[in-house]
Amino acid sequence: MYEQSVQLIKEKCIGCTNCIKRCPTEAIRVQNGKALIISDRCLDCGECIRVCQSNAKIAISDPISITDSYDYKIAIPAPSLYGIADSHVSTDRILTGLKHLGFDDVFEVASAAEIITKRTNEFLEMNEKDGPFISSSCPAVVRLVQVRFPSLIDQIIPFISPMELAARIARKRAGDDKGKVGVFFISPCAAKFSEIRNPHHFEESQVDGVIGIKDIQVLLQRLIKSDMETEKLAVASGVGVGWGRIDGEARALASDGVISVDGISNIISLLEELENGKIDQFRFIELMACPGGCVGGPMTLVNPYVAKSIIQDRWDETGSEVCGDCGTLNDIRWTEELPSCNFMKLDDNYEKAMQMLQRLELIEKSLPGIDCGSCGAPSCHAFAEDIVRGRAVITSCIFVLRKKIRQLTDEMIKLEDVLPYRLDKDE
């Protein structure tokens, strides 16, 4: 079962159903007045966190105390972390602040992003006649393709994420001692928490924990303003730092035929067109589930547009001279094929699945087809599917219920007319 980051705080949920229609995979239902997430369908895209006015959805991450069990602790910060302070504060100072939080070393994910940029250029050259290719850096997008667009799986560039590569390099630098050395991703993203727990395309993640930027931001900002001495720690150039915002990855390739799209609904529209063969003029497609890219992740606190502009300033200041290279193309390739997750399949047994499908179609025809959401499902189709799967009863539809009550009332009235004379009198 998929282990997700996004969770419901039951006490805060008022059952308003706002979130059910915004979920890109129809993973949410409202039952007995409370939202419920169907784990296998969840992408950890964070969309339901953004729309919930009651703050009833949260992205869970590891507490900083998780680092206590390791002798040597390494922080690998996401490039989006650099959006927490104005660009006149150096990245060296932000990284020094991280060390003062209790880490022994830091290794920038931005450096790993630069390596992936180089390798992506090589990959695109090697596969010049194929494509368009989709970036694999956003785990929510990779999972979206697995669950909703499995026919596009082969178009995903089969590379591990910059986070995973950074963890591998940092661990190797520290002596590769799993158990004593702990590597922790400083994350803007809920889906990264799930990526390390459900690595479908490589054996085991080298990341030991995911700590949300929101959980350390206030302390870090305080340290930045303190009189601590700044160490020279930053090595990544603007090419890697730019990955923290939408467009950063595509621009880093410095090539024609690239496109960047952010926001889950925009991405779905684009993938639909790609699936229908309407888009073939691009070689590389950068897709980021969060608005503005990683700077808009649910584990960040800074306004994504402000953070995006800070990241851009840092890129301009740092330049595009990439740092030293590490490894080869094979080092970053997935070791396993990415499976599709067809959650629409009604049953493993073909005959049974067909029977269920026929029943689903009949039920759907009996529903009003207006997708009002009052049954707690996002659409009449999803509700019919829930009934067939035994997760809902048809009388949860207020239109069906009203019809049934009317029928019952009519029958009662008719019955009254045919009551035996004596029973019709009081005495």
Ligand code: SF4
């Ligand atoms: S948006 Fe969803 S989680 Fe938030 S209160 Fe409404 S039903 Fe509950």
Ligand code: SF4
């Ligand atoms: S995180 Fe995204 S996929 Fe998961 S339940 Fe929320 S909206 Fe749906």
